[in-house]
Amino acid sequence: MFPLLLLLCLPPALAAVDCNTEYKNGYQVRLSIKTALGDQAYDWNESEMFLFRATIAFAMRKFNKTEAYEVSNIVVCNQTPRVSFWFIVTSPEDPAQAISKNIVEQAVRESRNRINNAFLLTDKSLEFLGIPPTLAAPIIPATPPWLIVFGVVIGAVCAGIVALLVTSFVKRRREKKAKVVPEEEDQAKGTDKAVTGETFEDRNGVYNLGFADDDRFTQL
C-alpha cells in the first residue's frame, strides 16, 4: 500500500520541473508591448501567457512533427513586470525531461514569424534572448533599380544630343545652299556688290564693305 502511495505521489513531483534549476535549457523572453503598440497596447495577463505557451507548443509541434506537445509542456517562471520571464520546454512523453536548447532554438526560429504575429509584435519587441532573429533575405531584383533610372536619364540625354546635332547640321547645310544661290545671282546680274558669303565663317574680324574686292568676278 505504502509503496503504491509513493508511486502515485512521484509522477506529479517529477512533473513539476522547476525552470529555476534548468537554466541551461531555458530561454528568457522579453516583451516590449507598450513601446511597440503605444495606445493599442494590451495588458499582459494570464490569458496572454496561455497564448504564449500555446504558440510555443505549436512551434515545437511544427518542428518535431512526431511529438504532440501540449500547453502543459511549456513551463514558465520568473515573471517580472518588465514583462520578461523564462520558459523551458519539457518532453510530452517524459515531463521531467527538458528539451535541449538547440532544438527549442530551431523550433522558435522556424516559426518566429507566426509567434510574432500572434502578439502583434516584431523581432525587436518580442525578444528571445540568445536566439538571433533570422534576417529577411534581401530582395534582389533582377535589374538594380538605379540602373533603370540611369537608363531613362541617359536615353533622354542621348536623344537630345542627337536631335540637336542633327538640327544644327541641317541648318548649316541649308545656310550654305542659301549662300550659294544669291552668289550665283550676283554673278549673273553682274553687280559689283562684294560677296559676303565666305566672311560669315571668318571669325578674325569684321568685313569692311569699303574694301570689297569686286574685280574678282568678271562681269558677263
Next chain:
Amino acid sequence: MGEQDVSGRDGDKLERASSAGDRPKWDNKAQYLLTCIGFAVGVGNVWRFPYLCQIYGGGAFLIPYLIALVFEGLPLLYLELAIGQRLRLGSIGVWNSISPYLGGVGVSSMMVSFLVSVFYNTLLAWVLWYFFHSFQDPLPWSQCPVNENLTGYVEECVKSTSVNYFWYRETLNISPNIETNGSLHWWIIVCLGTAWLVVYICFIRGIETIGKAVYFTATFPYLVLTIFLIRALSLPGATDGLIYLFTPKWELLKNPQMWLDASTQIFFSLSVAFGGLIAFSSYNPLDNDCEVDAVIVGCVNSATSIYASIPIFAILGFKATSNYNSCVESNILALTNAFEIGDSNITHTNYDDWFTYLNRTDPVTVSQLDLKECDLQTFLDQSASGTGLAFIVFTEAVIKMPGSQVWSVLFFVMLFSLGLSSMFGNLEGVLTPLLDLNMVPKWMPRELFSALICLVCFLMALIFTMGSGNYWLEIFNTYVGSVPFLVIALFELIGIVFFYGTERFCKEIEFMTGRRPNLFWKVCWMGISPLLLLVVFLAYIVVQVQTTPTYPAWNPDYVNFPRTEVQPYPDWVFAICVLLATVPVLPIPIVALYRLTQPITTRQPANDNTTAFSERQIRP
C-alpha cells in the same frame, strides 16, 4: 566732351552692328543674369557657407563676410564683367589686349578652369549616383546590408553607420589610404559619363543652349530650398538648430582665422578669376550696365548662401534632436532591461529622476551598463561641410523624414542644378578663349570641339573613380581651388590699375554705360581690394605652411574605427599638391618674360580687329 562722346558712340555703331553679327549673343538680359548668378551660386553656397557660419559663431560670421563682399568681391566682379563686355573676348584675348605682358593671366585662368572642371563634375557624378538610388523603398542608405549567412549585418556597417557605409563602401569603395589605388569603379564611371553628357548637351550650341538651360538650373534650387524651408521648420528640433546657427559668438571676431575664411569664402564663392564671367559678359551688347549686374550677382550670391543655411540648419537641428532622442532611448532600454522595470515606465521626461534613483540604490549595476552621455549640444556640434554634409549628414536626416524618397530626389536634383550651372562657367572659361584665339581648325565645327573638350575632361576625371579617388579630389579641391585664384585675381587688379590705368579703365566704362564709376569703385580697385587680396594670400600661405598636410582616411582596420585615420601625405603626393598649386600660375611670369625678351621692333600692337578702344576710334 559731350560731342566727343557722341561721335565716339556713333562711330562705334558700325563696329557694334557688324561685330554683333559675328559673336553669339544672349537672347535677353535675364539669360545673362541667370547664367552669371548660376555660375556664382554653386554647391559651396549650400555646403560650405552654413558650415563656416556654424563654426564661427553664427551671426558674428556675417560681419567679416559682408565686409569682404563689399570691399573684395563686388569690385572684382565689376572689373571682370566690365572688361569682358568691353573687349568682347575670352580671358586670353582680353588680357592680351590690355597688355601683352599680361597674356599669361588669361592662360592661367584657362588652366585653372580646366582643372576645376575636371574635378567639379566628379562631385556631380556622385550626386547623380545618389539621385539614381533615391527611387527605392527603403532608401539603400537607411539599412545595413545583411551578411552572407543571414545572421547579422555587415561588420563595417554595424561599427560605423549605414549612411557612412553606403557612402564610403558602396559608393566610393574607398581604399584605406591614398597610396592604394584600387581599381576603376564602373558604377562611378557610368555616373561620370552621364554627368559629362548632360554638360555636353547644354554646351552643344554654346550660349544658345546654355541660355535656355539656365532658366531651370538657376531657378530650381531656390524652389527646392523654399520647399525644404517650409518642411524643415515643421520638424521637431528645427528651432534648436536655427538658434544654434544664428546665435552670434562675438568673441570669435578676434580670431584672424575667421576673417581669412570669410575672405576666401567670398572670393571662391563668386567664381572670379575663372575667366567664365569675362566670357559671359563678352556676349553682351556694349551698352549693358555692368555695374548694376555686378552688384546684383554679388548680392544674390550672398543672399542665397544665407537663405540656404536656414533650411540646412533646421534639418541639422532635427537630425541632432533625433540622434539625441535615440541616445536617450537606448539608455532607457538598457535601464529597463537591467532592472526589469515595466515597459515604457521610464520616459524622456522622467529619465533623470529614474537614473538618480537607480544610481543611488544600485550603482554597481548602473555602472556596468555603460550608459552613453547624451547631450544635445554635442550632437549639434557635429558639423560637416562639403561632401560629408551632403552625402552623410543630410542623407541621414532625410531617412528620418516621412516621405524620404521625395526629399532625397529633390535634394539631389537641387545639388545637380547648382553644380551644373557652375560647370557652365567653368567650361566656358576654357572654350571661349580657345575659340577666340582661333586655335580650333577651320574644319572642326564647334559641336565637335566641345565634345572633344568634354571627352578629355572625362578621361582625366577617371582618376577620381578609383578607390583612392576621394582623396585625390580633396587634393584638387584644396590646392587647385585656392591659391591659383588668389594669384590670378591679384594680377588682374594689378594689370588694370598699373598696366592699363584706372582712369583709362573708367573712361572705357563711361563709354559703355554712359556714367563713370564713382569714387568707391576707384578706391577699391586702386587700394583696398589689392591690399585685402594680398593680405589674404599671404595669410593663406602662412597658415598652409604651418600645418602639416594630412588627410582623413577611412580605414576599417584602424584601431579607432569608425573615426577616420589622420594620415600625412606621402612625399610624392605632396609634390603633386605643390605642382597643382604652382603650375597654373606659372604662365603669368613665363608670358611676361617672353614678351619682354622679344625685340622691340617685332613686338606687335595688341590685336584690335574685333575691338575698338574709344580713343583709337577718334584717331584717323
